[in-house]
Amino acid sequence: MKILVCVKQVPDMESRFKVNSEGVWYDEKDLAFKLNEYDEFALEQAVRVKEQLGNTVDITVLSIGPDRVVEAIKKGLAMGGDRGIHIKDDHPWQKDPWQIASVIAAFARDKNFDLVFTGLQSQDRGSAQVGGILAELLGFACATTLVAFELNGDLVTVRQELDGGMCAILKFKLPAVVTCQMGLNTPRYPTLPNIMKARQKELLAFPVTNFIGPKNLAATERMYLPEKKGHGLVLEGDVNEVADRLVGVLKEKTTVLR
Amino acid sequence: MKALLICEYRQGKLLESTYELLAFADVLAAERVMLLVGTEAAAPKFDGKVYLADSGVYGEFNPDLHKRLFLDVVQKEHPDYIVFIHSPYGWDLAPRVAAALKAAQVSEIIGVKEGKFEVPSCNAKLRRLVSPRSAQVVLTIQAGAFSPQGKPAGTPQIEQVSIEAGSSRVEFIGYEAAEKKEVDLAKAEVIVSAGRGVGKKENVEVIAALARALGGELGATRPVVDAGWVEHTRQVGSSGQTVSPKLYVACGISGAIQHIAGMKKSGFIVAINKDKDAPIGEVADVLVVADVMQFIPALLARLKK
Ligand SMILES: Cc1cc2nc3c(=O)[nH]c(=O)nc-3n(C[C@H](O)[C@H](O)[C@H](O)COP(=O)(O)OP(=O)(O)OC[C@H]3O[C@@H](n4cnc5c(N)ncnc54)[C@H](O)[C@@H]3O)c2cc1C
Numbered sequence: 001m002k003i004l005v006c007v008k009q010v011p012d013m014e015s016r017f018k019v020n021s022e023g024v025w026y027d028e029k030d031l032a033f034k035l036n037e038y039d040e041f042a043l044e045q046a047v048r049v050k051e052q053l054g055n056t057v058d059i060t061v062l063s064i065g066p067d068r069v070v071e072a073i074k075k076g077l078a079m080g081g082d083r084g085i086h087i088k089d090d091h092p093w094q095k096d097p098w099q100i101a102s103v104i105a106a107f108a109r110d111k112n113f114d115l116v117f118t119g120l121q122s123q124d125r126g127s128a129q130v131g132g133i134l135a136e137l138l139g140f141a142c143a144t145t146l147v148a149f150e151l152n153g154d155l156v157t158v159r160q161e162l163d164g165g166m167c168a169i170l171k172f173k174l175p176a177v178v179t180c181q182m183g184l185n186t187p188r189y190p191t192l193p194n195i196m197k198a199r200q201k202e203l204l205a206f207p208v209t210n211f212i213g214p215k216n217l218a219a220t221e222r223m224y225l226p227e228k229k230g231h232g233l234v235l236e237g238d239v240n241e242v243a244d245r246l247v248g249v250l251k252e253k254t255t256v257l258r
Numbered sequence: 259m260k261a262l263l264i265c266e267y268r269q270g271k272l273l274e275s276t277y278e279l280l281a282f283a284d285v286l287a288a289e290r291v292m293l294l295v296g297t298e299a300a301a302p303k304f305d306g307k308v309y310l311a312d313s314g315v316y317g318e319f320n321p322d323l324h325k326r327l328f329l330d331v332v333q334k335e336h337p338d339y340i341v342f343i344h345s346p347y348g349w350d351l352a353p354r355v356a357a358a359l360k361a362a363q364v365s366e367i368i369g370v371k372e373g374k375f376e377v378p379s380c381n382a383k384l385r386r387l388v389s390p391r392s393a394q395v396v397l398t399i400q401a402g403a404f405s406p407q408g409k410p411a412g413t414p415q416i417e418q419v420s421i422e423a424g425s426s427r428v429e430f431i432g433y434e435a436a437e438k439k440e441v442d443l444a445k446a447e448v449i450v451s452a453g454r455g456v457g458k459k460e461n462v463e464v465i466a467a468l469a470r471a472l473g474g475e476l477g478a479t480r481p482v483v484d485a486g487w488v489e490h491t492r493q494v495g496s497s498g499q500t501v502s503p504k505l506y507v508a509c510g511i512s513g514a515i516q517h518i519a520g521m522k523k524s525g526f527i528v529a530i531n532k533d534k535d536a537p538i539g540e541v542a543d544v545l546v547v548a549d550v551m552q553f554i555p556a557l558l559a560r561l562k563k
Contacts, residue, residue: 013380017380136357136358230540230541232543256472
């Protein structure tokens with residue numbers, strides 16, 4: 001069985017963001033990047049399939065982006081992926097989800113993957129589109145927002161989360177693209193020996209131009225910081241003084257301390 | 259301009275969020291046509307055309323068949339916009355419809371500016387203005403971003419749609435309801451919630467102690483529940499409980515839209531976060547910029563006095 005896991009590297013969401021000089025994306029300088037949280041669930045699930053079925057399973061970890069994304073691929077290999085594919089693109093954010101999915105589809109089309117795992121969405125862009133478009137382009141079955149996944153032969157049973165925590169149970173046959181939601185599993189931490197082993201694993205790089213097909217269907221015209229609507233009081237400084245002030249505010253504005 | 263609005267229907271009922279689609283179409287000043295996979299009894303109250311596909315035939319939740327139904331109606335109506343709610347149903351189907359039509363998709367719209375679509379990025383710390391480049395465009399709107407004015411009213415003009423059902427690649431087996439809520443947070447006057455910023459499971463006890471000191475209940479964000487630090491029945495948010503206590507204290511919580519959806523109606527909101535830019539600040543009455551594990555003990559010491 002051949003599995004593809006598509007991962008993205010995103011900035012730490014606790015960063016202070018600035019807009020870049022073109023005004024269309026965030027400035028990457030001074031940002032720390034990490035593996036997109038939802039993709040960790042995708043990687044973990046792929047590795048569990050391999051543990052279930054043994055060494056007949058081969059896991060490819062793919063990422064599109066500048067050289068920094070190799071770190072994300074290596075984390076995937078240390079978690080249990082078999083080989084890495086780095087599709088080099090210095091400005092991946094200039095591609096809309098349709099183009100990103102088209103690049104992945106162009107890479108994947110003749111490789112006979114049985115199962116493709118992606119995160120539900122990326123933490124920076126949050127479009128939740130790439131998985132669905134990819135399924136359509138490859139002509140695979142598709143299920144999204146998974147909180148449970150089970151494989152029996154070529155039959156997959158999943159729980160897809162709906163609103164309010166309710167789920168739909170779906171069944172389908174491989175090949176399929178599935179997108180993973182928080183809580184699907186608990187992603188493992190790569191162990192030191194596995195991090196060392198991952199260094200020996202195959203990691204191929206290709207220029208994105210090898211896979212370029214259709215043009216963008218949408219473009220980011222502008223990126224900006226939201227207007228601060230927050231009307232609230234901001235308290236900072238010495239914790240003891242702030243605690244005194246907060247108690248004062250709570251006594252004045254609420255009835256809970258009376 | 260014409261907008262095809264995709265209704266959501268679950269367990270025999272039309273979801274209220276459907277009416278937000280109408281409000282959004284008004285912002286676009288577009289002609290409105292709706293599409294429901296459901297039953298006639300549940301048709302939206304709206305003076306206009308509603309395409310109805312029988313959920314008895316096409317299933318309540320069958321993305322494969324629903325996609326084909328939507329494409330069929332798109333062929334009949336030639337809408338400029340095909341609009342979904344940015345919900346698990348909407349974000350599942352929208353990209354498949356967009357890809358089949360080779361149409362642009364813009365996700366999670368919160369506003370329309372200069373004829374372009376405003377969407378959040380990076381956990382709402384940034385905004386993007388997106389312009390589609392294709393003639394037909396698929397859109398998903400953030401739940402709650404476009405509020406309907408007044409009560410829904412009207413009588414739909416129903417038009418049945420049917421397609422050759424054929425075989426669907428995906429089989430819908432059934433629903434599984436959310437867990438029973440043993441802790442009813444809706445009744446609590448004070449809720450003190452733990453987010454991932456509390457750091458580790460052991461620290462949750464400090465947050466629970468604050469909840470007790472304030473005579474309230476402990477709540478939590480989803481990752482804290484997923485990690486097993488707090489039981490699921492205490493999760494606040496779109497996939498947990500919706501609460502409106504007199505006081506809500508958010509400890510180490512970033513303020514993701516799905517969490518805010520569950521607590522924004524609280525009477526008074528205090529957030530404790532080391533990140534001054536955290537989006538929780540947008541809804542907080544007081545934002546304490548501090549390390550939770552330093553601040554809460556200091557606060558507890560004062561409350562005990
Ligand atoms: C379909 C769907 C449904 C969802 N449903 C829900 C839901 O019902 N409820 C829910 O909560 N989430 C839900 N989520 C997840 C949601 O998107 C967020 O991922 C989640 O709310 C983030 O939780 P958090 O704030 O605890 O963690 P994070 O986003 O990781 O934030 C942690 C915060 O803690 C702060 N922090 C870190 N260390 C400290 C410190 N020492 N002192 C003070 N502050 C610190 C950081 O600055 C940060 O702001 C859902 C997501 C999806 C896609």
